Amino acid sequence: MTRSLRSSVATSSTSGWAKTAVASPSSRTPKRADGRHFVDSARIAVRGGHGGKGSASFRREPYTPRGGPDGGDGGRGGSVVLEATNDVSDLSLYTQRRRWNAEPGADGAGGRKTGRSSSDLVLKVPVGTIALDSEGSLIADLDRPGARVVAARGGAGGRGNVHFKSSTRHAPDYAEPGLKGEELEILLDLKLIADVGLVGPPNAGKSSVLRALTAAHPKVADYPFTTLDPELGVAESDAGRVVLADIPGLIEGAAQGAGLGQRFLRHVERTKALVYVLDGSSSDPWQDLATVRQEVAQFSAGLANRPHIVAVNKVDLEPARRLRARSRRAGVYFVSALTGEGLPRLMDAIAEVVAAAPEPPVPAPAKVTRLPVRRADELVVERKPSGFVVRGERVERLVERTNLDSEGGLARFQAELDRLGVNTALEAAGVKPGDTVSIAGVEFEYQP
Numbered sequence: 001m002t003r004s005l006r007s008s009v010a011t012s013s014t015s016g017w018a019k020t021a022v023a024s025p026s027s028r029t030p031k032r033a034d035g036r037h038f039v040d041s042a043r044i045a046v047r048g049g050h051g052g053k054g055s056a057s058f059r060r061e062p063y064t065p066r067g068g069p070d071g072g073d074g075g076r077g078g079s080v081v082l083e084a085t086n087d088v089s090d091l092s093l094y095t096q097r098r099r100w101n102a103e104p105g106a107d108g109a110g111g112r113k114t115g116r117s118s119s120d121l122v123l124k125v126p127v128g129t130i131a132l133d134s135e136g137s138l139i140a141d142l143d144r145p146g147a148r149v150v151a152a153r154g155g156a157g158g159r160g161n162v163h164f165k166s167s168t169r170h171a172p173d174y175a176e177p178g179l180k181g182e183e184l185e186i187l188l189d190l191k192l193i194a195d196v197g198l199v200g201p202p203n204a205g206k207s208s209v210l211r212a213l214t215a216a217h218p219k220v221a222d223y224p225f226t227t228l229d230p231e232l233g234v235a236e237s238d239a240g241r242v243v244l245a246d247i248p249g250l251i252e253g254a255a256q257g258a259g260l261g262q263r264f265l266r267h268v269e270r271t272k273a274l275v276y277v278l279d280g281s282s283s284d285p286w287q288d289l290a291t292v293r294q295e296v297a298q299f300s301a302g303l304a305n306r307p308h309i310v311a312v313n314k315v316d317l318e319p320a321r322r323l324r325a326r327s328r329r330a331g332v333y334f335v336s337a338l339t340g341e342g343l344p345r346l347m348d349a350i351a352e353v354v355a356a357a358p359e360p361p362v363p364a365p366a367k368v369t370r371l372p373v374r375r376a377d378e379l380v381v382e383r384k385p386s387g388f389v390v391r392g393e394r395v396e397r398l399v400e401r402t403n404l405d406s407e408g409g410l411a412r413f414q415a416e417l418d419r420l421g422v423n424t425a426l427e428a429a430g431v432k433p434g435d436t437v438s439i440a441g442v443e444f445e446y447q448p
Contacts, residue, residue, distance in 0.1 A: 040190040042094035046152040049077025049102040049118045051178025054158035056406075057110035058171065069165050074157030074178045075105030075115035079150050084127045084142035091125065091188050102152070105178060108160045115157060123151075128193040128270065134185040143193065143270075151186060155179035158401065164412070174408035176401045194232060194245035195354045197268030199296065200277035201288045202248075205313040207231065208337035209277055210246040213347055237351040244350075245271065269300065272357040274308040275350060280320025280334065285312060307357045311335055311346055379421060381429040387436030387443075388426060395420055399440040 052074025059067025080102050100123060106115035125131075131139040131151065140149035158176030165172055198206045214233025231246040247268055268274065276292060278285040289310065297304035309331070314320045316336040324334045333349060335342035379392040398416050403409040417423055426437065426446065437444045 039090045039092040039095050042091040042188045043098070044094050044123075044186050044188065045099045045183070046080040046123075046186060047099075047101045047183045048079050048152040048154035048181025049104040050180050051075070051077050051155035051157040052105035052115035053107040053177050054160040054163075054175030055108035055110060055113075056161040056173055056175040060110075068170070069161040069172055070110055070112050071160030071162055071175050072108035072111065072113040072115065073160050073163075074108045074176075075117040076157050077105045077154030077178065077181045078102035078118035079120045079154045079181075080152040081120045081122045082125055082129070082131055082140065082142060082149050082151050083122050084129060084145055084147040085124045086127055086145050088124050088126045091129070091190055094123075094125075094188060102154055102181060104181075105154070105157050108157065108175070112160070112162060117157070118154065120150075120154075122148075125188060126190055128191045130189045130191065132187040132189065134187075136187075139186065152182040152184050155181045172408055174403050174406040174412065177403055179397075179400050191269055192232060192245050193270050194243040194268075195271060196242060196244045196273050196275055196350055197271040198244060198246045198275050198277050199268060200292055201279065201282070204277045204279040204282075204288075205337050206246045206277045209311065209313060209335070209343075210244055212337045212340060212343055213350075214244060235347060235350075237347050242347075242351055242354055244275075268296075269303060272306065273350070273353045274303075274306055275346075276308060276310045278310065278312045280312040280314040280323055281317045282319075285323065307353045309333065309346070309349055309353060313337055315341055379425055381425045383429055387438060388429060388431055388446075390422060390426070390437060390439045392420075395422055396440040399442050404442070 054074050055071030057069070057071045059070050061067055080100060100121060102121040103118035105117050108115045125142060127142065127145055127147075129142045131142070131149065133139055139151065140147070142149065156179045158178045161172045161175045164174070198210060200206055210231060210233045214235045233244050233246070235242045235244060245268065274296070276289055278288055282288055293304065310329070311333045312320060312323065313335055314337075315324060315334040316339050320334065327334075333342055333346045335346050337343070379390070379395065382389045382391065395417070398413065398420070402413045402416075404413065422439075431437065431446050433447050435446045437446050
């Protein structure tokens with residue numbers, strides 16, 4: 001019995017299978033004083049480059065007008081690669097441009113010339129960036145400079161007709177198209193990497209303390225919620241180099257998102273230790289401390305249990321001096337970011353805590369999340385109201401690899417389907433003449 005899938009739109013003169021038409025996050029970002037945004041989250045779409053087409057050419061020489069096949073292979077498409085670097089501070093570039101496509105490979109040519117493979121498209125992201133797929137599964141945690149991950153692989157180039165010459169087929173007039181590149185939706189999330197996080201209520205003077213301890217120059221003014229972006233600074237001490245992060249002021253309900261608290265708190269998840277900075281002129285600094293610690297604990301119990309130091313700022317003011325005079329709390333450092341009083345002792349204490357603190361939990365290794373790969377010999381035929389769907393790595397790859405507009409390609413396609421047992425599996429599933437069969441997104445009409 002002759003098996004054929006004939007198009008309802010256009011029918012090829014070759015018996016067999018004929019192709020038909022293919023049925024085919026955003027959170028608020030705080031604004032800096034200079035008008036720029038610190039962007040710690042972005043959603044992008046990436047696509048690897050398609051592979052180049054193989055060539056179906058023949059030698060053209062004097063006295064040999066139609067020599068043997070000499071079509072070269074297509075080049076491989078470029079991949080999209082994420083790379084962590086300290087040269088980029090946030091993800092603002094990826095809110096300005098959402099779609100990133102690598103270049104396709106070049107087509108093959110006669111004379112067995114292989115098409116040029118395209119270079120990879122490398123997207124630079126800040127160190128500390130986590131890449132998640134559309135379902136929230138981890139693709140990679142780029143937690144060190146130079147860490148790289150292939151987010152979307154480029155497609156392989158198609159083979160030229162020189163590969164299909166055989167003892168029975170001397171002049172194959174078809175070649176393979178290149179494979180499509182992978183496509184993926186990716187959520188990029190940035191978590192700053194620092195040794196110590198400075199946390200506290202608004203207007204406690206964290207930015208001033210950071211500026212006094214390090215070479216950082218955050219925006220500072222004497223009113224609540226001045227710092228709208230996390231800031232990093234580096235301090236040198238006898239114990240070594242310490243990176244500090246100033247996290248915007250936390251208010252009650254921050255762990256549930258009040259005042260953008262969840263977005264800010266995640267930037268201290270990687271720190272080894274915390275410094276709770278309090279406003280010594282507040283009406284009740286100890287209640288402020290209790291509130292902030294409660295918010296940190298609600299956000300992450302592990303974070304709340306990290307080593308910590310309490311620093312009471314503004315000891316140059318009378319209320320803070322009175323508080324120091326009557327305080328009996330151990331391990332509390334009274335400092336003034338304005339005059340520098342107490343800062344050397346605070347820095348020494350910070351360096352000691354960091355040196356003794358265990359490393360934060362190690363993140364999952366950087367790797368690409370892939371769907372489970374089917375065995376190459378697995379063939380699945382599924383019956384649906386709209387027709388039949390055939391799945392299997394080999395048969396799907398066959399569709400992608402075949403030029404269905406070529407009579408020679410269709411003939412080879414039919415032979416390969418018979419060899420793979422697709423027609424037998426369809427008949428066992430109850431396929432009837434005129435039924436629609438879909439393979440790799442391409443629809444055919446089945447005709448015996």
